[in-house]
Amino acid sequence: MPSAEDAALARIVRREAGLIVAQLQRRLGNFDIAEEAVQEAIIVALRTWRRDGVPANPGGWLSLTARRRAIDLLRKRAREVSLADEWDADLANGAGATQRTGDERLPMLFGCCHPALSVEARLALTLRAVVGMTTPQIASAFLVPEATMAQRLVRAKRKITSAGIPFAMPDADDLAPRLDDVLTVIYLSYNAGYLEPSASGRELSEDAIWLAELVARALPDQPEAWGLLALLTFLSSRTQSRFDDQGRLVLLEDQDRGRWDGVAISRADGYLATAAALRRPGRFQLQAAIAGCHATATSWAETDWLQILTLYDLLLRHDASPVIRLNHAIALSHLRGPAVALAEIDQLADRLNGYHLLHATRAQLLTELGDHEGARAANERALSLTSNPAEQQLLRSRLEMPEQ
Amino acid sequence: MKYVLMYTNRPDLDAAVPEERQAEVYQAIFGWFEKHGAVMVDGGAELQGPETATSVKSGTNGGAPVVVDGPFSEAKENVGGFSIIDVPNLDAAIAIVKEWPSLGLPGVAVEIRPIVDHSGDM
Numbered sequence: 001m002p003s004a005e006d007a008a009l010a011r012i013v014r015r016e017a018g019l020i021v022a023q024l025q026r027r028l029g030n031f032d033i034a035e036e037a038v039q040e041a042i043i044v045a046l047r048t049w050r051r052d053g054v055p056a057n058p059g060g061w062l063s064l065t066a067r068r069r070a071i072d073l074l075r076k077r078a079r080e081v082s083l084a085d086e087w088d089a090d091l092a093n094g095a096g097a098t099q100r101t102g103d104e105r106l107p108m109l110f111g112c113c114h115p116a117l118s119v120e121a122r123l124a125l126t127l128r129a130v131v132g133m134t135t136p137q138i139a140s141a142f143l144v145p146e147a148t149m150a151q152r153l154v155r156a157k158r159k160i161t162s163a164g165i166p167f168a169m170p171d172a173d174d175l176a177p178r179l180d181d182v183l184t185v186i187y188l189s190y191n192a193g194y195l196e197p198s199a200s201g202r203e204l205s206e207d208a209i210w211l212a213e214l215v216a217r218a219l220p221d222q223p224e225a226w227g228l229l230a231l232l233t234f235l236s237s238r239t240q241s242r243f244d245d246q247g248r249l250v251l252l253e254d255q256d257r258g259r260w261d262g263v264a265i266s267r268a269d270g271y272l273a274t275a276a277a278l279r280r281p282g283r284f285q286l287q288a289a290i291a292g293c294h295a296t297a298t299s300w301a302e303t304d305w306l307q308i309l310t311l312y313d314l315l316l317r318h319d320a321s322p323v324i325r326l327n328h329a330i331a332l333s334h335l336r337g338p339a340v341a342l343a344e345i346d347q348l349a350d351r352l353n354g355y356h357l358l359h360a361t362r363a364q365l366l367t368e369l370g371d372h373e374g375a376r377a378a379n380e381r382a383l384s385l386t387s388n389p390a391e392q393q394l395l396r397s398r399l400e401m402p403e404q
Numbered sequence: 405m406k407y408v409l410m411y412t413n414r415p416d417l418d419a420a421v422p423e424e425r426q427a428e429v430y431q432a433i434f435g436w437f438e439k440h441g442a443v444m445v446d447g448g449a450e451l452q453g454p455e456t457a458t459s460v461k462s463g464t465n466g467g468a469p470v471v472v473d474g475p476f477s478e479a480k481e482n483v484g485g486f487s488i489i490d491v492p493n494l495d496a497a498i499a500i501v502k503e504w505p506s507l508g509l510p511g512v513a514v515e516i517r518p519i520v521d522h523s524g525d526m
Contacts, residue, residue: 165495
């Protein structure tokens with residue numbers, strides 16, 4: 001069971017690792033070696049620092065260790081011997097210490113999130129190379145066996161080389177859609193940690209927020225980057241109230257708003273204002289605004305559903321995906337009642353048949369309409385479709401409730 | 405890096421496109437090849453329609469190859485032509501391919517596939 005010190009160590013490592021991968025990748029022109037070298041350095045760091053304490057300059061320590069590992073890896077691949085020797089000489093002279101700037105991670109992040117890679121590959125690469133998570137940690141976050149995740153990473157790195165995916169910032173014309181891909185990966189990472197009441201779940205979400213902030217500050221004229229940061233910060237303001245003492249999920253309507261983090265909410269408001277000032281709305285800004293509506297409502301009863309519905313209407317123009325339409329229907333139910341909402345949801349039945357929240361939502365609405373048989377069936381279907389223990393727990397307790 | 409571009413289309417959807425529009429796109433394609441002439445290692449070829457194709461397929465149980473009527477795949481998508489380009493990286497290839505005039509029509513896809521580099525082979 002990892003200790004609090006371990007967690008602190010791991011966090012320090014993660015904050016430094018991405019920069020070193022980016023620098024090595026640039027220097028070597030080889031992402032695979034750069035990334036492997038840093039992974040190995042991370043493992044050595046965690047072991048050594050646990051024993052000897054964190055060095056005064058953890059970034060420098062990691063950088064040096066990673067460079068040594070990179071030289072070893074280069075030697076192992078026969079063709080790279082001369083480059084390895086050149087590097088060895090540099091290292092002996094104390095040369096090769098590169099200037100550190102915040103931007104260097106960005107080209108690598110955009111490369112890891114390239115549309116030519118599958119979404120799963122983008123997630124795995126970003127969490128490994130940019131965030132510095134280990135393969136077992138990533139595997140556990142996405143509930144796949146370690147060997148599967150390792151294979152996924154190998155295949156992804158192979159595609160980068162064989163297809164010539166560059167680690168470079170996209171052209172101005174392509175920046176908006178490519179940034180959307182990056183922000184999506186960060187959002188998915190946040191989500192993976194969101195429903196885990198464990199420490200590792202919280203860490204993953206924190207890492208996602210850290211990455212979102214890195215991107216926003218590196219691209220301050222990109223409103224969607226600020227929008228994502230605002231969204232994640234609003235969501236994180238509710239971390240203390242999302243689970244009860246037994247680790248059970250608490251729905252938004254039942255959460256103790258007194259436990260919401262007011263400082264985080266103010267910060268999120270600030271990020272959203274920064275985004276809005278740039279006058280280019282987008283889906284992450286709109287989702288943030290919706291989260292903001294909930295964050296500023298003093299109680300569930302005070303929630304401004306009309307404002308939320310209006311925002312969902314706007315959001316649908318940017319993102320007409322079925323999940324957004326589902327959320328739109330939920331907002332609608334608060335204004336126009338369950339029957340109207342159910343009609344809208346039933347149009348999504350085909351596309352969202354495998355999505356547990358569709359059925360859970362139908363169950364809520366059917367209960368309100370007095371169809372307890374239908375609600376039971378829908379809750380059972382929802383239960384069968386989710387593997388998240390906290391959600392399963394919630395659905396089971398609904399099934400066990402006596403019908404009014 | 406060398407990539408093959410495979411220009412594909414959906415003949416069943418092409419049928420709905422008015423002749424004038426098709427002619428317009430065809431003209432634009434000439435312009436596209438001119439514009440990107442510098443990266444064309446081989447302009448490749450425009451293929452005659454799928455109805456002109458013949459395929460030779462592996463025989464069953466390792467038996468003799470079989471000659472059949474039609475393209476190699478039963479899929480709706482048809483390969484209409486190919487070219488070979490040489491560009492620094494995938495983003496450069498994508499930027500060029502995004503301008504392919506047929507992409508304005510429904511059901512069109514251009515695949516970008518890197519070529520195996522045999523230069524290191526003995």
